[in-house]
Amino acid sequence: MATPPQTEAPAAMWYIGLHDTHHGGNSSHQDDKLAEASTHANDLGYNMNTFPITTARFRSHIQEIVDTHYHTEKYSLESTEPNPIVAALTPEDSILVPSANTSQLLAVSSSWIDLASADPLVADISRQVFGLEIAYASFCGISQVLTPGPLLPDGTISMSGLSQYARAIYEALSVSAYLHIHVVLPFSPVKSSGSTLFSSLAGSSDVHLSRSAAQRHPESVEKQGSFTAWEAWEFIRTFCKYSPRISVALVVPKSIPSFSIQARWVAEPVSTLIMPKSSFILNKHKQPVLQKPQQTLLTRFMRLRHTPWILLDESSNVSGNNSPNSSYSSASNLEPTPAEAAASNAGLFHSISSDPAPRLSYLRVLQRRDTFRPPMDVFGAGYQDVLQMPLQPLADNLESVTYEVFEKDPIKYEWYERAVAFALHDWIDAKHPGSCPDGRIVIAVAGSGRGPLVSRAIAAAKAVGIPVDVWAVEKNPNAYVLLQRYARERWNNQVTVVKSDMRSWKGPQHPDGTSYGVDILVSELLGSFGDNELSPECLDGVQHVLSKNGISIPSSYTAFLTPIASPRLHADLVSKARGSSDAKTIFNVPYVVMLHQYDFLSWNTRAQQPGQQNIQAQEDTTTTTEPALSLKTPTILPTWSFNHPIPPSILSQSALRRSGSAQGGGGGPTGGDGANVHNNRFCRLVFPCPKRGVCHGFAGYFETTLFKSEKSAEDRYGDGYTGDSDDEEWEEGDGLVELSTNPLTMDRMSKDMISWFPIYFPLRDPVTFPDHSELVISMWRQTDDRKVWYEWLVESFTTVGEGNVVRLGATELHSSKESGCLM
Numbered sequence: 001m002a003t004p005p006q007t008e009a010p011a012a013m014w015y016i017g018l019h020d021t022h023h024g025g026n027s028s029h030q031d032d033k034l035a036e037a038s039t040h041a042n043d044l045g046y047n048m049n050t051f052p053i054t055t056a057r058f059r060s061h062i063q064e065i066v067d068t069h070y071h072t073e074k075y076s077l078e079s080t081e082p083n084p085i086v087a088a089l090t091p092e093d094s095i096l097v098p099s100a101n102t103s104q105l106l107a108v109s110s111s112w113i114d115l116a117s118a119d120p121l122v123a124d125i126s127r128q129v130f131g132l133e134i135a136y137a138s139f140c141g142i143s144q145v146l147t148p149g150p151l152l153p154d155g156t157i158s159m160s161g162l163s164q165y166a167r168a169i170y171e172a173l174s175v176s177a178y179l180h181i182h183v184v185l186p187f188s189p190v191k192s193s194g195s196t197l198f199s200s201l202a203g204s205s206d207v208h209l210s211r212s213a214a215q216r217h218p219e220s221v222e223k224q225g226s227f228t229a230w231e232a233w234e235f236i237r238t239f240c241k242y243s244p245r246i247s248v249a250l251v252v253p254k255s256i257p258s259f260s261i262q263a264r265w266v267a268e269p270v271s272t273l274i275m276p277k278s279s280f281i282l283n284k285h286k287q288p289v290l291q292k293p294q295q296t297l298l299t300r301f302m303r304l305r306h307t308p309w310i311l312l313d314e315s316s317n318v319s320g321n322n323s324p325n326s327s328y329s330s331a332s333n334l335e336p337t338p339a340e341a342a343a344s345n346a347g348l349f350h351s352i353s354s355d356p357a358p359r360l361s362y363l364r365v366l367q368r369r370d371t372f373r374p375p376m377d378v379f380g381a382g383y384q385d386v387l388q389m390p391l392q393p394l395a396d397n398l399e400s401v402t403y404e405v406f407e408k409d410p411i412k413y414e415w416y417e418r419a420v421a422f423a424l425h426d427w428i429d430a431k432h433p434g435s436c437p438d439g440r441i442v443i444a445v446a447g448s449g450r451g452p453l454v455s456r457a458i459a460a461a462k463a464v465g466i467p468v469d470v471w472a473v474e475k476n477p478n479a480y481v482l483l484q485r486y487a488r489e490r491w492n493n494q495v496t497v498v499k500s501d502m503r504s505w506k507g508p509q510h511p512d513g514t515s516y517g518v519d520i521l522v523s524e525l526l527g528s529f530g531d532n533e534l535s536p537e538c539l540d541g542v543q544h545v546l547s548k549n550g551i552s553i554p555s556s557y558t559a560f561l562t563p564i565a566s567p568r569l570h571a572d573l574v575s576k577a578r579g580s581s582d583a584k585t586i587f588n589v590p591y592v593v594m595l596h597q598y599d600f601l602s603w604n605t606r607a608q609q610p611g612q613q614n615i616q617a618q619e620d621t622t623t624t625t626e627p628a629l630s631l632k633t634p635t636i637l638p639t640w641s642f643n644h645p646i647p648p649s650i651l652s653q654s655a656l657r658r659s660g661s662a663q664g665g666g667g668g669p670t671g672g673d674g675a676n677v678h679n680n681r682f683c684r685l686v687f688p689c690p691k692r693g694v695c696h697g698f699a700g701y702f703e704t705t706l707f708k709s710e711k712s713a714e715d716r717y718g719d720g721y722t723g724d725s726d727d728e729e730w731e732e733g734d735g736l737v738e739l740s741t742n743p744l745t746m747d748r749m750s751k752d753m754i755s756w757f758p759i760y761f762p763l764r765d766p767v768t769f770p771d772h773s774e775l776v777i778s779m780w781r782q783t784d785d786r787k788v789w790y791e792w793l794v795e796s797f798t799t800v801g802e803g804n805v806v807r808l809g810a811t812e813l814h815s816s817k818e819s820g821c822l823m
């Protein structure tokens with residue numbers, strides 16, 4: 001069980017900035033120019049604005065240096081002449097000065113340089129320029145720098161120069177510990193004659209240094225698909241060792257990319273969304289709006305815990321409203337959404353002619369409209385992607401406040417009540433006698449905590465209309481005090497409270513000291529991976545109290561796994577490991593975490609529903625079509641299950657082992673007598689991964705059957721539970737009560753249940769794999785009679801040629817033995 005948070009989701013704040021290279025302030029004083037530009041942006045309603053680190057004059061000066069060097073007779077690839085040195089900046093080269101305003105600025109490093117150039121001269125000059133800019137910006141107190149990615153002037157990614165580019169970023173990060181670099185990248189590279197990215201961020205692509213060099217050292221034309229930009233980013237951040245001080249500034253494209261690439265970017269640390277004018281269209285009212293898919297994409301990003309900034313690029317000439325004919329015609333068949341129409345009627349949009357910032361006004365409308373949050377997001381606000389050590393309720397005594405948080409779950413306890421009611425009905429219908437000497441059915445809640453399941457068991461019996469004998473067993477001495485109080489004040493002395501470890505409890509007792517059996521044993525000892533809070537070991541240990549036909553609620557549970565890309569979690573663990581004297585352990589612990597920014601790596605395509613269209617991934621050269629979000633299903637596979645009660649023969653064998661006798665064998669494979677080896681498990685799961693990616697770890701979930709009735713639905717019809725619940729549905733159901741945290745079944749089994757976050761098994765070295773690969777997870781549940789722990793590794797395979805399966809690699813074996821759960 002996770003420790004769920006107790007905060008409410010804060011109202012969404014959209015932090016929107018202005019990028020306008022045409023507005024540099026009119027004042028002749030440098031710091032006044034900065035202040036003027038900020039005031040201009042603030043007056044328009046922006047939260048911040050960008051500023052180039054160096055001036056156009058500096059750019060011309062560098063261009064001159066490069067051109068002169070090219071045109072000297074001395075220049076050739078084989079030349080031993082040194083490259084020119086770019087002299088230190090002069091006051092004319094930069095408008096920046098250290099000032100109070102710098103904290104509000106997002107400085108932009110020059111995009112007319114090319115750190116990834118194939119031309120050694122351009123690469124060298126670019127490194128010098130970049131170094132000067134970063135050092136001076138840091139000196140001025142700038143902490144946020146927007147740096148164009150390794151793009152060629154035609155908008156494609158320079159793959160051959162990527163390592164040089166990554167190196168420059170890595171070195172820039174070492175200039176100041178406070179510097180954060182936002183690498184500008186497209187969702188997918190789009191080849192164009194004059195890239196918007198360049199023209200908008202640099203002024204003009206004509207002056208790009210690489211243009212001078214292009215004739216001499218043409219970039220080899222590399223095949224670029226929809227994942228190329230992401231792969232470039234993946235390379236850069238890996239080079240920079242997952243530094244938390246680099247992130248992506250993603251340019252929102254005019255045509256929306258395929259779902260897989262959207263999902264991939266949503267999982268990444270995207271700090272900024274750059275919106276050129278071209279990403280807007282004009283609606284009927286000639287107001288700039290976003291098309292539905294872009295709105296959806298934007299909303300998805302803006303609901304993230306780390307909400308990106310939005311940067312409206314007002315410099316670019318490629319514009320929705322600047323080219324009314326083309327954009328209006330493309331938009332004319334798009335009706336405004338009802339909300340847009342209402343907003344327009346209500347005057348929320350200014351008319352385009354009177355509004356100096358129409359795109360900003362439109363985004364503010366979207367911001368105000370975006371109020372919906374799913375219950376889990378509200379409940380878990382502030383806990384998204386926070387790695388927590390799993391609770392150990394067996395080894396530790398929980399605090400009251402922890403129980404209080406569990407008890408907020410609106411579903412779990414009600415489902416337990418249903419399960420007990422069904423069990424009572426089945427017991428009565430089977431004409432089993434109650435085990436209490438007076439004939440009552442005996443219910444025991446093993447691990448009662450503060451007693452919510454005790455209250456539910458009493459309510460179920462009342463609703464079914466039979467008297468029961470109720471026992472509450474708890475080993476936490478503090479909870480025991482409260483249980484005794486509740487027995488008097490809430491449960492009218494109907495409940496007998498026992499302070500005991502359930503494994504050593506002898507069962508309900510007559511006043512003369514002889515024990516009798518428990519008919520329905522209720523427990524909730526489940527962790528995020530089902531068995532990780534040692535429910536199997538505890539329930540084995542208390543099974544001896546069950547009567548002949550005794551029922552366990554839950555009757556079974558199954559753990560599930562799927563591989564995920566989770567760069568934020570990985571970066572978090574890398575930084576924890578950096579500051580830890582015990583770095584090895586950090587990646588050998590399964591964590592409880594409300595997974596938030598992650599991407600499922602294994603998925604399959606469901607049959608298409610009539611009327612549902614495939615989204616064509618226009619820029620995707622690796623596949624022809626992309627299924628829509630609703631048609632993609634993650635592959636989440638069962639690992640293993642536990643059933644209760646277990647066959648007595650297993651318990652007898654366990655007892656034989658525990659005795660240490662010759663018949664008990666040679667002990668457990670990982671230590672101890674082997675008395676708990678029947679709770680060892682192993683699974684090997686094969687996950688097909690259609691798209692390339694990086695696996696950082698696995699997400700784990702569980703499903704549990706609390707109770708499954710022996711009776712058919714027909715038998716039950718008309719014999720339904722008539723308790724307090726006004727939910728009619730289950731009364732005539734099939735007597736099956738399940739809980740699930742598995743994303744594939746949670747809505748069907750226990751929608752809106754919030755008690756458990758998923759579990760996350762990390763990998764120290766992420767696994768990179770190409771399209772059409774298989775990730776194979778091997779996982780073990782291990783025990784030495786004192787502890788239980790997990791061990792895991794991943795192998796990756798791909799198929800080449802005519803079905804030749806090639807192993808790409810395997811990770812080391814991870815083991816949580818050191819932080820294992822104490823029995």
Ligand SMILES: C[S@@+](CC[C@H](N)C(=O)[O-])C[C@H]1O[C@@H](n2cnc3c(N)ncnc32)[C@H](O)[C@@H]1O
Pocket residue numbers: 001393394396397398403406407446447448449450451452453473474475476479500501502503523524525526538
């Ligand atoms: C996850 S909490 C659930 C508490 C409560 N049933 C609820 O749903 O709110 C598990 C409880 O079981 C208790 N527990 C765990 N192992 C136990 C054992 N071997 N014997 C008795 N109590 C145990 C813990 O102290 C804790 O109170």
